[in-house]
Amino acid sequence: MKKILFTFVLLFGFHFTGFNQDLLSMLDSIQSTDKETFYTDGTFKSVRLINGYTSETAAKNELIFSISHRFGDVNQGIYDFFGLDQSTIRFGFEYGLNDRIDLGIGRSNYEKLYDGFIKVKLTRQSTGKKSFPVTITWLEGMSYKSIDYVNNDVDYPTTARFYYIHELFISRKFTDKLSLQLSPVIIHRNMVETREDQNTVGAIGVGGRYRITNRFTAVGEYYYLLPGNTADNYNNSLALGVEIETGGHVFQIHVTNSTGMTEKAFIPETNGEWLKGDIGIGFNIIRLFSLNK
C-alpha cells in the first residue's frame, strides 16, 4: 500500500516538474497570429502603373506629384531624333483624404486635357483574422478637352468636351515580388469624331509588376478594347517598363504605343502599332510629399 502510494506520488510529481514544453511553441498555441488582421501593403510602388493607375491610393495627408512624359515614335528616325523631338506631357497631383480615398487632378498638353478623379479603396487584401484575397479600388474620373476645334465656325455645346471614366482595379500581391492587376473600364465620350464611333467604349486592362531587387521593378500593362467599332479602328495599348525607387521618388521608364496619359486618351485613342515600330519612350517621375507635419 505504502509503495503504491509512494509511486503514485512520484509519478504525480514527475508529471508536473518534468513537463518542459518549448516556450515558443507554447506561445504559438496561446496567442495564435489569427487574432490579428494584416493588410497587405506595397502591392505596387506607386499610384501609377504606367499609363493607367494601380489599386494603390495616396495615404492620408499625402500629396503625390507626378510628371509624365511621352516622346514621339522611335520609327521617325534621325530627323525627329527617334521621337525625342516631340513630347507629350502630363502633370498631376493626387491627395489622400484618408487611407482609402484620394482625389486627383491633372493637365496634359494632349488635346489640352484637364482631368480629375476620385479613387476609393473598396476592399483591401489582408491575411490573419479577416482575410481577403484582393484589393479593389474604384475610380470615377472626368476629362475636359480644352483645345480649340479645327473648325471654329461650328458652335459645339460645352458638354461635347467632357469624357467620363468608370474603372475598377482588382489587384493581388501574390508574392513579395509578383503583383497582378485586372482593371475593367468603361469610358463615355459625349462627342466622337464620326457617326460610327462608339460613345461608350469598354476595355479590360491587365497589368503587373515583378520586383527584381528591392528597388528595381519590371512593370507591364495592356488594355484590351472590347469588340466594337473602336476596337476595329484603334489598337490596344501596351506598355512595358522598369521602375526605380529611391526614398520618396519613383522613377519609371518605359516604351508604349500610346501617346496620351489619361484613360480617355490612351485606352480608346491609341493609334500606334508595336510591330510597325510606332512606339515611344516615356517616363514618369512620381514624388511623394507627406503633409502630416
Add this chain to the structure above:
Amino acid sequence: MKKILILFVLIILSIKYASSQDLYIVSNGDVHFTSDAPLELIEAESNKLNGILKVSDRSFVFRVPMKTFEGFNSALQQTHFNENYLESAKYPHTIFEGKIIEEIDFNTPGTHNVRGKGSFTCHGVKQQRIIRCRVSVGQNKITVKTDFSVLLEDHNIKIPSVVSQKIAEEITVDVNLELVPK
C-alpha cells in the same frame, strides 16, 4: 503512516497548484523604436508584443510581429520598412528568447535590475545578447521595462547610400511589458 502519506500527496498537489502560477504571459506589450539620423528622426511603435515567462527556470520568449509597427513619418516609410529593410513577409517576427541570469524571488513584491541572456533574432539574423532590464514583481503581475539598441549591421539590414543620412545605424528600442499568470 497513512496520514503522513496523505499530507505528502497534499504537498505535491499544492506544488501542482503553484506550478500553474509558473507561467506568466504578456497582457500588455509595447515596443517603441527610434532612428535618430542627421537628417531625419523616425519613430514607430507596436503594442502587439507577446511572450511567456517561466518563473521556475527564469526562461522567457518574447516576440513582436514586424508588420504591427505603426507611426513613421509617412505611410510610404512604413511600406519601405516592411518591404525593403525588414522584409517582414520573409521574416515576420523579431524574437528574444533566453533566460534571466539573476535569481529573483517571484513570490514577494519588489523591483530588481536583472539581465536577460539569450538569442535576439531580427531580420532572420540571430545574435547572442545580454539585455539589462528592470523587473517589478507585484501582486499577480510582473512588469518589465528595458531599453537597448540594435545595430542594423548586426542584422544584415542594408541602407543604400542615398538614404544613409536619413536612417540611423543604431536603433534605440524601448520595451514596456506587463505579464499576468496564465
